[in-house]
Amino acid sequence: MKTKAAVLRQSGGHERPYTVSKPLTIEEVTLDKPGKDEVIVQIKAAGLCHSDLSVIDGNRPRPMPMVLGHEAAGIVVALGEGVTTFNKGDHVVFAFLPSCGHCEYCMSGRAALCNPGAKANNEGVLLNGGRKIKNHNGDVYHHHLGVSGFAEYAVASIYSLVKIDKAYPFEIAALFGCAVMTGVGAVVHTAQVHMGESVLVVGLGGVGLSAILGAKAAGASQIIAADVSEAKLHVAKQYGATHVVNSSQEHALDQVKQVITPSGVDKSVEFAGAMPALDFAFHATKKGGVTVTGALPHPDARLSLNPLILVGQEKTLKGCYLGSCVPSIDIPNFLALYKKGDLPVDLLITHRLKLDEINEGFERLANGDAIRQVIIFD
Ligand SMILES: NC(=O)c1ccc[n+]([C@@H]2O[C@H](COP(=O)([O-])OP(=O)(O)OC[C@H]3O[C@@H](n4cnc5c(N)ncnc54)[C@H](O)[C@@H]3O)[C@@H](O)[C@H]2O)c1
Numbered sequence: 001m002k003t004k005a006a007v008l009r010q011s012g013g014h015e016r017p018y019t020v021s022k023p024l025t026i027e028e029v030t031l032d033k034p035g036k037d038e039v040i041v042q043i044k045a046a047g048l049c050h051s052d053l054s055v056i057d058g059n060r061p062r063p064m065p066m067v068l069g070h071e072a073a074g075i076v077v078a079l080g081e082g083v084t085t086f087n088k089g090d091h092v093v094f095a096f097l098p099s100c101g102h103c104e105y106c107m108s109g110r111a112a113l114c115n116p117g118a119k120a121n122n123e124g125v126l127l128n129g130g131r132k133i134k135n136h137n138g139d140v141y142h143h144h145l146g147v148s149g150f151a152e153y154a155v156a157s158i159y160s161l162v163k164i165d166k167a168y169p170f171e172i173a174a175l176f177g178c179a180v181m182t183g184v185g186a187v188v189h190t191a192q193v194h195m196g197e198s199v200l201v202v203g204l205g206g207v208g209l210s211a212i213l214g215a216k217a218a219g220a221s222q223i224i225a226a227d228v229s230e231a232k233l234h235v236a237k238q239y240g241a242t243h244v245v246n247s248s249q250e251h252a253l254d255q256v257k258q259v260i261t262p263s264g265v266d267k268s269v270e271f272a273g274a275m276p277a278l279d280f281a282f283h284a285t286k287k288g289g290v291t292v293t294g295a296l297p298h299p300d301a302r303l304s305l306n307p308l309i310l311v312g313q314e315k316t317l318k319g320c321y322l323g324s325c326v327p328s329i330d331i332p333n334f335l336a337l338y339k340k341g342d343l344p345v346d347l348l349i350t351h352r353l354k355l356d357e358i359n360e361g362f363e364r365l366a367n368g369d370a371i372r373q374v375i376i377f378d
């Protein structure tokens, strides 16, 4: 089957602005037939995430060439061999890490750490090891996190897909595959925010603002939003922040630890991707506090930490991938909260694009001028 797809040939080394250098090219590619436990999905909506941008700018090197995109929703249109759990016409959200269901992590409820899923994602292949995207010369392209959603159609493992109710708009459903699952999951699963606790969220992109929505839904008392961008601070209260702090300012830490709270927050969550942001999140927690980091900085980044603070103040620092979620359980649960009005994720969508406007979209994201931008397919 032929499809239009956004292809990245080189990770890093693209001049800005991307509107001129155009790191992604829109090509017609051929998809192989779906294999065992695979389906073809017609993509209806796909969001632009900083993790895509990090592949473009070289902060997250991946095998090239690759059809990018990992936050998407669509309709199953063809079934491979042995597929019994999905039917043609099903509406699905992609999870950006497949869950094999059999490894020690999947078996113990920690799908975010699935061993075969991580191996496939690192190699740019589907869960069963195959690559199903070719160009007209027969060159085989890599899959991005088992999704490659910046295309009209995608071949996917059924273990990358979650079936959803047909009532949800695709542009909303897509967000639950990355931003919402990660941000809300970081708060409710990784940080385990309880009703009445104080929460700091550092980095107010699509993921951080989802964490703010999650903190509100979880019943946090004080929700402090921090960023270095005044524009992001300006919108944070609409999402449920009770206070905003520009973390680049000199007395920002005192503001959190003395003015807004008496001695620091119970929980902090960082989705900025910069070491000063993580440092701020860690030091802003009170004694016994928990810091969750979910951003994906450059592989060479190093955190400098005084272990005496960890010990003497019994602090906890936790990593968070995929919001520590089990996608097949959490995506439907979080969507139900959206339906009830408790997770108003419509707020996240600032732009709707066509596939061939994708480079403009990434330039906007790199400039911090957008929250979630969603490509809409007809
Ligand atoms: N752990 C996961 O499973 C997972 C999933 C999705 C995204 N991510 C990562 O989460 C991060 C956020 O993604 P996004 O799409 O929301 O990005 P984004 O670019 O939309 O937002 C990042 C925000 O961080 C802010 N920021 C940058 N430097 C800062 C600093 N020093 N202090 C405070 N704020 C700062 C920016 O102004 C921006 O508002 C990225 O690193 C992304 O790769 C991780």
Ligand SMILES: [Zn+2]
Pocket: 049, 050, 051, 052, 070, 071, 178, 179
């Ligand atoms: Zn993402």
Ligand SMILES: [Zn+2]
Pocket: 099, 100, 101, 102, 103, 104, 105, 106, 107, 113, 114, 115, 116, 117
């Ligand atoms: Zn597994």
